[in-house]
Amino acid sequence: MTEDPWRKIGREKITSGEEFVRRRIKGQSHAVTHMLDIVKRAMTGIGQSPRGGRPRGVVFLAGPTGVGKTELAKTITSLLFGDKSAYIRFDMSEFSAEHSDQRLIGAPPGYIGYDVGGELTNAIREKPFSVVLFDEIEKAHPRILDKFLQVLDDGVLTSGRGDRVYFSEAFIVFTSNLGIYVPGPSGERIANVTPEETFEAVRSKVRGEIERHFKQVLNRPEILNRIGENVIVFDFIRPEVANEIFDSMVDNLLKDVSSLGHDVTMSGSAREVLRGLCLSDLSNGGRGIRNQVEAHLINPLSRALFDRGAETRGRYRIQAVRPGPSTSIDLVSEQSS
Ligand SMILES: Nc1ncnc2c1ncn2[C@@H]1O[C@H](COP(=O)(O)OP(=O)(O)O)[C@@H](O)[C@H]1O
Ligand SMILES: [Mg+2]
Secondary structure, eight states, X not given: OOOOGGGGSOHHHHHTHHHHHHHHSOSOHHHHHHHHHHHHHHHHOTTOOTTOOSOSEEEEEEOSTTSSHHHHHHHHHHHHHSOGGGEEEEEGGGGOXXXXXXXXXXXXXTSTTTTTOOHHHHHHHHOSSSEEEEETGGGXXXXXXXXXXXXXXHSEEEOTTSOEEXXXXXXXXXXXXXXXXXXXXXXXXXXXXXXXXXXXXXXXXXXHHHHHIIIIISOOHHHHHHHGGGEXXXXXOOHHHHHHHHHHHHHHHHHHHHHTTEEEEEOHHHHHHHHHHHSSOOTTHHHHHHHHHIIIIIHHHHHHHHHTTOOSOEEEEEEEEEOSSSOEEEEEEOOOO
16 A cells, blocks of 8 residues: 555644534534544544555444434535545435345346446445445345445455455445334334433433344344444434524525625524524424524525515615514615615
């Protein structure tokens, strides 16, 4: 091995990385710190076998829906590569069928699709130095887990056509909702953790359930041995953090609007009404907040600007937000000086 691309990432990126990440991921300070530690380890190569082999880093992000797992994976990619398109993402819910492992590694000789190769093996061959995200792995067919085990163990995957593809420069991120629900007596989903519990309780129950799942349900305790230390549990989005997410979403939106040509401000009372609408239900975490901001701000604002034929640059103020079956806003024109 001649050059290690991980060693060439500027240290200052990671030193200032903490702030970069925390601007995007609100709360979750435990998860952010743990993630950055693993990234630092990947960069220094400490703990890596000198013979190479295993992936440069492996993390398993667990937690409720909409709390920043995928967002953190994207953010780490932008931090390392300056570009979030540099990550390779697989939505594992698309890999739930029995033979979907063939889509990842390619079909064996004589089968349809043999000539195209596998989506994963092709991607890694093209970009060995990358972040690979396997999103929502609990939805994948269990057979795919055996492929992952091969990657985690040896850092090698044999493609359908028999070539060996190496993961030694790859940083692998799994995300999963495992441990948030447990199957009830008749197969129904029962909450294993709730926002009423402390983060400590959530963390230990989620870890316990993940362990049980790999050992008893999947019968793959080996996988757990590979990722055990790198399971990062995310907390629920709690009211204080929800407020921060809301404010940053609204501020960013107004900034975007301004770059599109309109200066829009919002009265304090309008913002508070909007806040109430957006934060009334936190069960979908930040994703729920985003959806509400869309319904109660983005749509009515677009409508109001459109209806006014606001084509030239203007200054406006959102005076009030009026909730309803479809929320509307009072948008007043401000005289530019
Ligand atoms: N901790 C957070 N800080 C800031 N935004 C968040 C956070 N959690 C969720 N969001 C917002 O919610 C959306 C969905 O979050 P995501 O990371 O995709 O959820 P999941 O944990 O299910 O992967 C993100 O695009 C982001 O806008
Ligand atoms: Mg996600």
